[in-house]
Amino acid sequence: MKIAIAASECAPFAKTGGLSDVIGSLPKALAKLGCEVKVFLPKYSVINEAQYPMRLDLSIGEMQVRVGGIPRTVHALKSKLPNSDVDIYFIDCPHYFHRARIYTSDWDEDERFILFQKSVIEALQRLQWAPDVIHCNDWQTGLLPLLLRDNYGWDRLFHKTATVLSVHNIAYQGWFPRESGYRAELRQEHLDKGGLAEWGGGVNFLKTGLATADVLTTVSETYAREILTQEYGYGMEVVLKWRKGDLFGILNGIDDETWNPQTDRFIPFHFSAENLEGKEKNKRFLLDQTTINYNPDVPLIGIVSRMVWQKGFDLIEREVYWLMQKNAQWVILGSGEDRFENFFNWMAHEYPHKVWAYIGFNTELAHLIEAGADMFLMPSRYEPCGLNQMYSLRYGTVPIARKTGGLADTVLDWDEYAYRGQLIGNGFTFEEPSGFALSHAVHRAIEAYRNKPLWRRIQQNGMKRDFSWTNSARKYIEVYKLAKAKRS
Numbered sequence: 001m002k003i004a005i006a007a008s009e010c011a012p013f014a015k016t017g018g019l020s021d022v023i024g025s026l027p028k029a030l031a032k033l034g035c036e037v038k039v040f041l042p043k044y045s046v047i048n049e050a051q052y053p054m055r056l057d058l059s060i061g062e063m064q065v066r067v068g069g070i071p072r073t074v075h076a077l078k079s080k081l082p083n084s085d086v087d088i089y090f091i092d093c094p095h096y097f098h099r100a101r102i103y104t105s106d107w108d109e110d111e112r113f114i115l116f117q118k119s120v121i122e123a124l125q126r127l128q129w130a131p132d133v134i135h136c137n138d139w140q141t142g143l144l145p146l147l148l149r150d151n152y153g154w155d156r157l158f159h160k161t162a163t164v165l166s167v168h169n170i171a172y173q174g175w176f177p178r179e180s181g182y183r184a185e186l187r188q189e190h191l192d193k194g195g196l197a198e199w200g201g202g203v204n205f206l207k208t209g210l211a212t213a214d215v216l217t218t219v220s221e222t223y224a225r226e227i228l229t230q231e232y233g234y235g236m237e238v239v240l241k242w243r244k245g246d247l248f249g250i251l252n253g254i255d256d257e258t259w260n261p262q263t264d265r266f267i268p269f270h271f272s273a274e275n276l277e278g279k280e281k282n283k284r285f286l287l288d289q290t291t292i293n294y295n296p297d298v299p300l301i302g303i304v305s306r307m308v309w310q311k312g313f314d315l316i317e318r319e320v321y322w323l324m325q326k327n328a329q330w331v332i333l334g335s336g337e338d339r340f341e342n343f344f345n346w347m348a349h350e351y352p353h354k355v356w357a358y359i360g361f362n363t364e365l366a367h368l369i370e371a372g373a374d375m376f377l378m379p380s381r382y383e384p385c386g387l388n389q390m391y392s393l394r395y396g397t398v399p400i401a402r403k404t405g406g407l408a409d410t411v412l413d414w415d416e417y418a419y420r421g422q423l424i425g426n427g428f429t430f431e432e433p434s435g436f437a438l439s440h441a442v443h444r445a446i447e448a449y450r451n452k453p454l455w456r457r458i459q460q461n462g463m464k465r466d467f468s469w470t471n472s473a474r475k476y477i478e479v480y481k482l483a484k485a486k487r488s
């Protein structure tokens, strides 16, 4: 099967969150299962060309792609996804993509991704490569299914090409004023009230994709159910209501070469489910670099996250005095909203022997925390899939998580399952988004930690589970087949 994947992030080239990990891994897993895959990504100036060999693709050549009536010169640079034979094309248009960040709040943010989406289609035309499926991801590629059918509908090349849209986070929708629709050259009827692209008088890129892609997916089964509700749907539940039959939840896998405690190049001591000695050494190594003293009897709670409301850190804020009375140490890594950065800095300042915080983005430290911490806290208000709890499970770092989205699908509460006589729990979960519920789950984890054989069992339950991409990639192929069937 021929699959084109278009996205705004791809690890290791351009990364802000989980989407990039998916786009960095899924194509390789698909290729291993026999698919022919091409990935498309904007050529942001933050991508270090010296680090990744890329060359101008001469068969695509120089394209003039129109946005808002103005033709822009676009090239495509070709490279490979690291450690694979999968082609990746970087859509190069300095006018739009040479900015300080991947995403901006510049006035032409919509134009940047209109250009990207049209360029992907035009690059496929130049390559004369008709994919069976174009797999779009999030709002940045939400217009693509409609553009393909409408604006490029004249091209027979795409007559059998189906589209799949994956939602990685439904809260980010790309909602712009109506003019945006003119810049994309969408037909007037799509912009009128009730039109395919219209939302609240403007244009909503994600909604357009949800309404027009042949098949929809999101990144966990629980999240697929949650986004049909008003609480989690951010308005899109209205659209999804009539696409329910076309919506599938497929849990993300993890890159099990990068995130493997037996080979991880960022950690000093390797370990496995059978031999956890190295884990304890990593804990000591990690704590030696902080203000906290190593103590094998006190559990270390790790946090690695974007610091935004979604992640539920306000629950820690509310409960901080209680949490600080508990016998645990905390290592925190993240960056984001001032409110949470300041809060964690305050915590570290107020409780230097218990809490250490690093505000920033640091991949090496993220690996070290996963390897060295005993527990990993994710109190998310919503979590489409979440990768860190899966890394944690793999690293024997027992997750404490709110039971939502992908967290609910991967973290099994020890006590809940033990109560039913099933000793398969691999973490601790809580349902209600309250400080009390969070605190109670932390308390249960600390209590369990005191019983070493029990703790080992919980750790090993998590470490044994298979989170490889192969499983998920097989499910994507099934979805691609469904989408394709709609076009033949």
Ligand code: ADP
Pocket: 016, 017, 018, 019, 021, 304, 305, 306, 333, 334, 335, 360, 361, 362, 363, 366, 385, 386, 387, 388, 389
């Ligand atoms: P989201 O996509 O909502 O940010 P995920 O758990 O799906 O959450 O993915 C987050 C990814 O980003 C993980 O790979 C995580 O390790 C990484 N990450 C987040 N914040 C940081 C940080 N401050 N430093 C290093 N890595 C980070």
